[in-house]
Amino acid sequence: MVAKAAGVSTATVSRVMSGNPAVSPDLAARVHAVAEEMAYRPSGAARGLALGSLRNVGVILPDLANAYFFDTVKQMHHAARTDGYRMLVADYSGTADDEYSTAVDLLGQVDGLILLSSRIPVSGLKDLAAQSTPVVLVNRVELGVDLPMVAVDNFTAMMELCGHLAQLGHRRVVYVAGSDLSWQNRERWRAVEMSKVLGIESFRVDSDGTIEGGFNVAESALAQEPTALICFNDLTAVGAISKLRELGVRVPADVSVTGFDDVEIARHIAPPLTTVQSPKAQLGDQAWRLLQEALRNEPGASAPMLDAKVVIRDSTGPVSTGVSTGTD
Structure with a gap:
């Protein structure tokens, strides 16, 4: 329609709209004026195809x-x-x-x-x-x-996080895992397994990296009698802490909990989460x-x-002499 109103070919309109300098300034001005009168907007996809780029x-x-x-x-x-x-x-x-x-x-x-x-x-x-x-x-x-x-170097950061727990006296931990398909999960679990050089014995409970997943497996993680839960990410840790609170297990007085990634919620839950800042x-x-x-x-x-950095907050502490179940 623009081509017909301006008295030019559609190819000329295309060249004008793509900024082709081969079109004379007067002709380009005429085409732009008609296009503006008709509220014409060029197709980005069509223009991209003409230029060899979709943008x-x-x-x-x-x-x-x-x-x-x-x-x-x-x-x-x-x-x-x-x-x-x-x-x-x-x-x-x-x-x-x-x-x-x-x-x-x-x-x-x-x-x-x-x-x-x-x-x-x-x-x-x-x-x-x-x-x-x-x-x-x-x-x-x-x-x-x-x-x-x-x-991100997940392995080194997770080893440093395990080192923090070892310094607090933790020797028995459970890794609350993410998806088996995740490279990050594999790297983090590899580091937790390697923490045996720090004197840490590790167990694994499978989950899916979500808040609900962490909530659902927290009780089975406790069955391994750990002093700390090392969660795949912050969302998993938030879910685990919620379930521990429901069970009457205090964090970190009874069990320490860590996350990974340092998403915004990690700073605002109670207690604020020890994690790794990606x-x-x-x-x-x-x-x-x-x-x-x-x-x-x-x-x-x-x-x-x-590099990623360990951020120490209030969800980790020294090993407790026993886990409170909230029933005494």
Whole structure:
């Protein structure tokens, strides 16, 4: 309609709207004036296809309800918007097959894709690495996969957290786990197992990284008679503390509890949670830098693993001589 009203071809309108300097200034001004009169807005998708770029990037993450992912994605979004990209965010059912299918579906709609805490098997990651659309792996490190990667050093931070508990006299702990598909969960459990060098005996109770999951397994974790619960993340710890309170078990007087990630709620529960502060903003910045390099076809070296810091609050304390059950 704009082309007809301006007396030009649709190709000319397309060139004007894309800023092509080959169109004369007078003709461009005429087309813009007609477009403004008709309240015309060019299709971003059509323009992107003409220019060979959609100006969209995708992010796939396991759980939109988890504040940890929100903070990281928010940082990536700021950087993407500054560079003129829209960000499409998707989560999935939690299964590796669903995540892979979501990734494949998004590849045709974006210029680049970020997989945050991916659960996709190595074979699937290799398939994605072979595609023409750049893919960046965040919070997972896999040898033999040709993808840019950046991750937080979960192992060292968890060892430091175990060292804190050892200094308080804890020798028997239960790790309340996250998903078996999570690289972060595997790294954290590896560190807890390694804490035997600190004199700590560890047991494991499986959960799913949610508040409800932590609540549901806290009682079975207590059956191992630990002096501390080391939770996969802060949400798990919040759920565990809620169940301990219901059972009359005092934190930390009877049992110490730790989390991981330092999401906002960790500072505001009672007692405030001892945890590990994950560098969420730095992680988001590094992820965008890697994708930006890939979009420019300038593959650089993957960033080194980022350091995380133990934050000691009131949910950990010296070993108690016995656990109160609230029944005496």
